[in-house]
């Protein structure tokens with residue numbers, strides 16, 4: 001279960017301001033439902049959930065099971081929506097240290113030559129028992145032409161084809177559009193396995209397609225539970241969208257009131273990548289034509305010691321979105337020390353989770369007093385089902401909120417500008 005608490009954000013609005021936002025939110029939801037807004041041809045992420053494809057879930061699960069048995073390393077080669085969702089779920093649900101199954105390594109999300117060189121060296125290093133590593137790669141690119149991903153994949157593919165001349169087709173899996181783009185040409189040429197990204201699902205809305213589901217399954221996470229968690233949220237919000245509409249109303253009205261930055265934060269470090277996924281989802285969707293709040297990620301309490309001063313006392317243009325977890329698995333309890341030299345005996349008998357929750361409660365109270373409207377999104381537990389619910393909640397939230405600002409949620413014309421400047425400089 002996920003609970004949304006907007007009370008400490010709504011408190012910054014008058015009734016009229018909230019009602020104005022609420023009216024916009026209701027109209028925007030109708031635009032999503034009727035599919036008559038700009039970009040409506042990109043609403044396929046809703047169809048995935050209204051009509052689940054169990055066969056593809058099963059196919060992904062069995063391929064992932066085979067890979068988990070064979071692979072020492074699984075490379076996820078993609079950028080933006082082609083890797084952030086997978087990374088968000090994998091980081092949230094994996095152990096911090098010593099995970100079972102293949103080591104998941106990300107590539108194709110930047111162009112650091114040093115990174116790629118060190119990665120290739122690492123792949124080539126034998127294992128502790130002297131045997132060579134077994135490497136698999138899932139290259140993910142909807143367009144099939146994104147430079148960061150294509151370039152990294154060229155190096156990885158070349159290393160893998162030298163290393164595994166007889167099993168390359170089993171080891172490389174391409175996730176791309178049904179047709180077009182360079183990846184499809186490579187699939188045709190080399191016979192790599194392929195999964196299709198539906199045409200009507202954009203990159204940042206694609207985590208519940210093979211884009212996210214294959215890497216997540218290879219990490220040993222139950223993709224059925226993740227997917228059906230999203231389905232349950234879809235059904236719940238179709239039935240009763242009031243909580244979502246109130247949330248959109250608040251954010252809409254705060255934006256009209258001059259809040260221009262949304263700090264997405266959590267006290268759980270394993271949720272930092274979830275913040276990264278949300279940052280792209282919101283940022284690429286709302287940030288256009290001079291509109292939108294800038295979404296940025298902070299991990300507390302770490303970043304309270306770098307950003308805390310600004311959050312408490314800096315320019316009052318910020319709002320905050322706290323992603324909290326009601327119950328975590330950690331069991332560590334603070335002991336009573338004989339000598340209380342470190343002065344921590346006042347915490348004796350408390351679980352670290354309780355102390356962390358205390359830090360959250362203290363922080364939100366202080367920030368609200370300091371003038372920061374704050375929303376809390378509370379996950380009952382950190383598991384695949386609740387993350388699935390979270391994913392759909394924010395996909396729908398993003399679409400409705402953007403339409404409430406009269407922004408097309410589904411394009412990203414601004415990203416093309418850096419590409420064309422870069423291509424020109426590089427002589428494409």
Ligand SMILES: O=P(O)(O)OC[C@H]1O[C@](O)(CO)[C@@H](O)[C@@H]1O
Nearest residue numbers: 080081082141142143146203415
């Ligand atoms: O899957 P692709 O086509 O490589 O795109 C990756 C990412 O790049 C962007 O298109 C921006 O350039 C994102 O919207 C997308 O998630």
